[in-house]
Amino acid sequence: MATARIVIVGAGPAGIRCAETLVAAGFKPMLIDENRRDGGQIYRRQPQGFTRNYATLYGTEARKAQDLHESFDRLRGAIDYRPDTLVWNLTAGQLCCVSQGKHSTVDYDALILCTGATDRLMPIEGWQLAGTYSLGGAQIALKSQAVSIGHSVVFMGSGPLLYLVASQYVKAGAKVAAVLDTSPFSKRIGALPKLLARPGLLFTGMKLLAQLYRAKIPVHLGIKPLVVQGDAETGVSGVRVLTARGETLNVDCDAVALGYHLRPETQLADLAGCRMRFDEASGQWWLAVDEEGRTSVSGVYAAGDGSKIRGADAAEHAGRLAAMALLEDLHQPINAGLRDEQRQALAVMDQFRLGLAQAFPWPAEQAKALPDTAIVCRCEMISAGELRAVVSEKGACEVNRAKAFSRVGMGRCQGRYCSQAGAEVIAAAAGVSVQQVGRQRGQAPVKPLSILTEEVSP
Amino acid sequence: MKGRFVRLAEQGRPTVSLTVDGAAIEALQGDTLMVALLTQGNALRQSEFDSGRRAGFCLMGACQDCWVWTRSGERLRACSNEVREGLDIVTTQPEATWPLHG
Numbered sequence: 015m016a017t018a019r020i021v022i023v024g025a026g027p028a029g030i031r032c033a034e035t036l037v038a039a040g041f042k043p044m045l046i047d048e049n050r051r052d053g054g055q056i057y058r059r060q061p062q063g064f065t066r067n068y069a070t071l072y073g074t075e076a077r078k079a080q081d082l083h084e085s086f087d088r089l090r091g092a093i094d095y096r097p098d099t100l101v102w103n104l105t106a107g108q109l110c111c112v113s114q115g116k117h118s119t120v121d122y123d124a125l126i127l128c129t130g131a132t133d134r135l136m137p138i139e140g141w142q143l144a145g146t147y148s149l150g151g152a153q154i155a156l157k158s159q160a161v162s163i164g165h166s167v168v169f170m171g172s173g174p175l176l177y178l179v180a181s182q183y184v185k186a187g188a189k190v191a192a193v194l195d196t197s198p199f200s201k202r203i204g205a206l207p208k209l210l211a212r213p214g215l216l217f218t219g220m221k222l223l224a225q226l227y228r229a230k231i232p233v234h235l236g237i238k239p240l241v242v243q244g245d246a247e248t249g250v251s252g253v254r255v256l257t258a259r260g261e262t263l264n265v266d267c268d269a270v271a272l273g274y275h276l277r278p279e280t281q282l283a284d285l286a287g288c289r290m291r292f293d294e295a296s297g298q299w300w301l302a303v304d305e306e307g308r309t310s311v312s313g314v315y316a317a318g319d320g321s322k323i324r325g326a327d328a329a330e331h332a333g334r335l336a337a338m339a340l341l342e343d344l345h346q347p348i349n350a351g352l353r354d355e356q357r358q359a360l361a362v363m364d365q366f367r368l369g370l371a372q373a374f375p376w377p378a379e380q381a382k383a384l385p386d387t388a389i390v391c392r393c394e395m396i397s398a399g400e401l402r403a404v405v406s407e408k409g410a411c412e413v414n415r416a417k418a419f420s421r422v423g424m425g426r427c428q429g430r431y432c433s434q435a436g437a438e439v440i441a442a443a444a445g446v447s448v449q450q451v452g453r454q455r456g457q458a459p460v461k462p463l464s465i466l467t468e469e470v471s472p
Numbered sequence: 473m474k475g476r477f478v479r480l481a482e483q484g485r486p487t488v489s490l491t492v493d494g495a496a497i498e499a500l501q502g503d504t505l506m507v508a509l510l511t512q513g514n515a516l517r518q519s520e521f522d523s524g525r526r527a528g529f530c531l532m533g534a535c536q537d538c539w540v541w542t543r544s545g546e547r548l549r550a551c552s553n554e555v556r557e558g559l560d561i562v563t564t565q566p567e568a569t570w571p572l573h574g
Binding site for chain 2: 061065133142148162164187188246393394426
């Protein structure tokens with residue numbers, strides 16, 4: 015019976031729970047992951063030979079991380095696991111993959127995209143200088159390699175990850191020069207009713223902040239980032255911001271961890287033709303999925319932060335739900351009680367994520383205020399002024415058209431770190447809403463490939 | 473030159489020797505190339521579009537800011553490839569480059 019060729023892309027919390035649910039129903043899914051080891055970014059495993067324990071590595075999330083890794087270890091023999099493999103394109107029923115320079119194709123009947131997210135970035139003058147890293151990148155340096163990104167680190171941006179990573183750095187013995195949050199305290203008060211949907215998590219967040227204060231780390235809320243200082247040769251030497259009281263604050267540092275929560279990796283869903291929708295609360299385009307993870311394309315499902323940014327706990331529930339949706343569509347029996355549990359848990363997490371979006375808003379207004387000299391595309395050093403010029407001189411008020419003229423979104427990161435801020439710059443220059451300027455289309459290959467890639471027969 | 477990254481733990485691992493731009497360096501087993509290079513230097517490569525040095529950005533294989541090359545011309549993301557004994561890395565693109573921004 016269990017003959018459908020099911021492929022899951024991504025071995026993070028969503029992908030692993032999805033695979034587990036399908037194995038329990040008698041299927042043997044293929045699980046393709048770009049990373050060498052399972053866990054995704056959030057529960058990324060440290061390399062072999064490292065000895066830090068779960069509590070040190072994952073803090074309050076230790077039990078969840080260990081549970082997910084152990085679940086994966088039990089599953090490993092029951093699934094077709096393909097680590098270190100990039101799905102770089104897809105057509106109806108077929109994935110194009112590359113692993114260690116070798117190209118191959120994989121046929122599928124059903125596809126579940128658990129592709130995760132990356133940091134969401136808003137440029138600041140000087141962010142291209144060596145020593146500026148994404149916030150998630152700063153966390154990976156510590157978690158996966160036991161290093162700090164610098165001798166003295168400023169954490170700047172907004173969102174829960176800002177406090178989590180800063181406190182992890184403090185705990186690990188790194189020097190944290192300051193935590194600079196663009197969202198003001200008042201937003202947090204306003205968001206409290208929604209955040210109380212998950213009181214335990216809210217309390218964890220407050221404990222992190224208390225730890226930072228106890229460690230005497232300067233924490234400033236409601237700041238406006240002005241510039242990352244430094245020079246092209248030696249990199250970052252400090253940051254300058256405006257405090258909530260309107261005073262200029264200079265902080266010396268040799269590294270900056272910058273981020274504003276997350277953006278979904280939707281390129282494969284886009285190539286599959288799945289419909290996207292604009293999420294008002296976070297001000298970005300998400301995958302349109304039903305309550306259980308069905309996309310607009312038959313046979314294509316999605317779960318985790320790659321479809322809706324709701325965090326790792328929600329990803330586990332959504333992974334199970336997407337698997338059950340597929341089982342139902344294949345006319346297989348499912349455990350309705352288990353499905354309802356996942357739905358109820360997700361309803362609570364939906365409420366919480368709305369609270370987070372309110373407490374730590376995406377600072378769209380910064381794009382409008384960005385000086386013309388500030389770099390928007392750090393891959394190819396294209397400035398806000400150059401992007402504005404294609405709006406004013408060529409009338410390019412749509413993201414993909416503006417990309418064609420300006421190359422913002424066409425460099426090595428393929429728009430992952432510039433496209434959302436670029437859309438804000440275009441919208442502000444054109445005097446329309448960010449939703450009206452559209453979103454950057456996904457293009458194959460979804461990551462750069464070597465021209466020396468060899469074909470192997472399946 | 474002072475390193476950009478600072479090791480905070482896990483320093484008891486065996487060492488691995490490799491070559492970077494012709495100079496021998498020592499790293500620890502399990503280090504990514506990025507960590508091996510940035511614990512001893514302050515950048516990974518030269519930007520092709522300005523005079524800036526670059527030291528990576530996302531560490532999760534998404535930004536492609538950390539490309540380095542093997543002597544034979546194979547391109548590697550420094551954040552997602554581990555050091556291996558005897559690896560011969562160059563940090564300038566082996567292909568022809570030309571100035572785009574003045």
